[in-house]
Amino acid sequence: MLPAILSSPSSSSTSTFPLRYSSPSSLTNLSSLPLTIGCRRTSKKSTHNNCSIRVQASSRMIEKETPETERPHTFLRESDEGSSGDESSKPNSVRARFEKMIREVQDSVCAALEDVDGGGKFKEDVWSRPGGGGGISRVLQDGDVFEKAGVNVSVVYGVMPPEAYRAARPVDNGNTKPGPIPFFAAGVSSVIHPKNPFAPTVHFNYRYFETDAPKDTPGAPRQWWFGGGTDLTPAYIFEEDVKHFHSVQKGACDKFDASFYPRFKKWCDDYFYIKHRDERRGLGGIFFDDLNDYDQEMLLSFSTECANSVIPAYIPIIEKRKDTPFTNEHKAWQQLRRGRYVEFNLVYDRGTTFGLKTGGRIESILVSLPLSARWEYDHQPVEGSEEWKLLDACINPKEWIC
């Protein structure tokens, strides 16, 4: 459902950077793309110096990140904060306001999750890159309510090859050949896996992308896009929960355009498709990408509204289900569905597969994976069972709101 070239990046990896791309092969010229974090010195690496070997091997794709002890007030380059007279460089630029929004969302979601968990606390890793940009990774693991929850923000300054840019947005004059196009990208990305098998997993990701070419560069007009989505992955269906979740998504969409919810609901069902199973990963929500054919301010507000809808869409469901009694069989079924989650993320998710291949910060990329997962040979739920109903809804996406 995405353009063959320059489609969306990650939608479920929490390490997602919001660059638009098609496949790793189209990015082999991204020699200076600082989109990923290299490796960090750890005990396992220190004696063998494999770290430097890996960085060398993939040095053309990444710029190594630097751990920071404190969160900077912004990851924007100084020139983006100053008063260069360039609209995109002002503090009230879209990039500045988007960064502010995603960091506020990270704070509010983490606070809400810690609040509902009661015991677990987020561990934070902050990093920056010499050329600008950076990120904050937060993970709550093995809490009272949540098995694993990752909420990451990142800001990336990179360079994309002109082929990619031109494919995304054909220029008027096909003969004009721009050079590599600098870009700016920022996003928040999260996957939250609860312990209780009746409490659903949620994923959300909102991202903003801008090309950064000097004004009036031939063949490289300034451009921007928004992408994102929020989707629910339960192991068991509580129809009221799924309806509530979709209603909140629809409510956020309807404030902006009546066509958004039906369009982005279908896009979500199409994207989170485990082809080899002929199943969706879960029960969907909304997903959109490459959005720039609306007013930029409107889409910034829309993304903000969607990101702010995560808490009201998800937390009430968790409050309701987190203490539901369950059996080992319920847990085993949840674990099987977690296996499907792993299959989708490792085999299909663009952000994950791209991140792995380009030398991204592995721990950030794979924080989207559940703490544990299960694969049984030829498991078939009994027809009519609760497990079968979930599978049925993953095979045949439903309209949850009439």
Place this chain on the structure above:
Amino acid sequence: MLPAILSSPSSSSTSTFPLRYSSPSSLTNLSSLPLTIGCRRTSKKSTHNNCSIRVQASSRMIEKETPETERPHTFLRESDEGSSGDESSKPNSVRARFEKMIREVQDSVCAALEDVDGGGKFKEDVWSRPGGGGGISRVLQDGDVFEKAGVNVSVVYGVMPPEAYRAARPVDNGNTKPGPIPFFAAGVSSVIHPKNPFAPTVHFNYRYFETDAPKDTPGAPRQWWFGGGTDLTPAYIFEEDVKHFHSVQKGACDKFDASFYPRFKKWCDDYFYIKHRDERRGLGGIFFDDLNDYDQEMLLSFSTECANSVIPAYIPIIEKRKDTPFTNEHKAWQQLRRGRYVEFNLVYDRGTTFGLKTGGRIESILVSLPLSARWEYDHQPVEGSEEWKLLDACINPKEWIC
């Protein structure tokens, strides 16, 4: 380490068919390739008829398999058993003897595993394809000793595009353009995951491939290849176990060629490489592919020797470790390493990724995945610990035999 075009197929998927290929994109013309099994009617499918939808969607890549109630004495086409005067069609042909060998290996390995398990029994699925070929999948799940063990054999009659064939084996006259080349492939493939964290996982796969063009077809000479390997993936290192395992592999190799063990040991270390972790999946063994530059009878004997070495290489280790007392921490580390196994198989293993993309029999392909696996955020073993030693050996492959 494999040719860009026509490299090896699966080496760790138990659904592996022994076709040589490079990437799915090079196989889009394989309109009649019956290498995979379609879907089987199950309760989850029966009401929605998704089964037929999936078969339709990927009908150009697969020929649907038919479940069989009994094992046929051979999966070879009748013409391969008769006396057509063609060498490859005789009962003592290499293809016939290879099929006999892999079926005997399947029987002996399954018997040895049931014997050591004590409680678990293999479940068998037999299937055939209308155009010839078929397979036997056997899975032992949740036994006393083994968490999950799959041992599969398959025989495939398919057609490969001339581009693929020519890339593998350039013809003398570059201008000759053969049509699609029929091929024959057969293999045994297995992954065995024990429960005890001190008992290692083993994988083996031996395969034989033949092109099947009529004699003297211009640009399409008859050709054959052997491939295979056996490798060990422990969560903890017992040096005596690893040395024993490698010694048996070396013993099998040395009977044929002194260069085989060092060459195939390195090939194994190179192949089972989790690039995004800069780690090998395990502690290696032997791996080879595209072998045809030796006497065909010698390579048939060599493959047989290797396949017959699985039991003496592996079973004594299991006998020694299956009842070792362990803690929850030991089990958690095993589960983390199982997560790495999943990462390798879903992200890198050629057979698995190809099988998933072409509509193969999912349950056979993914039987290689462990019953359960685990992902912790940023887990780092303490330097010098037993866990660290295993990781160190996966990062820095060692010579186990001096």
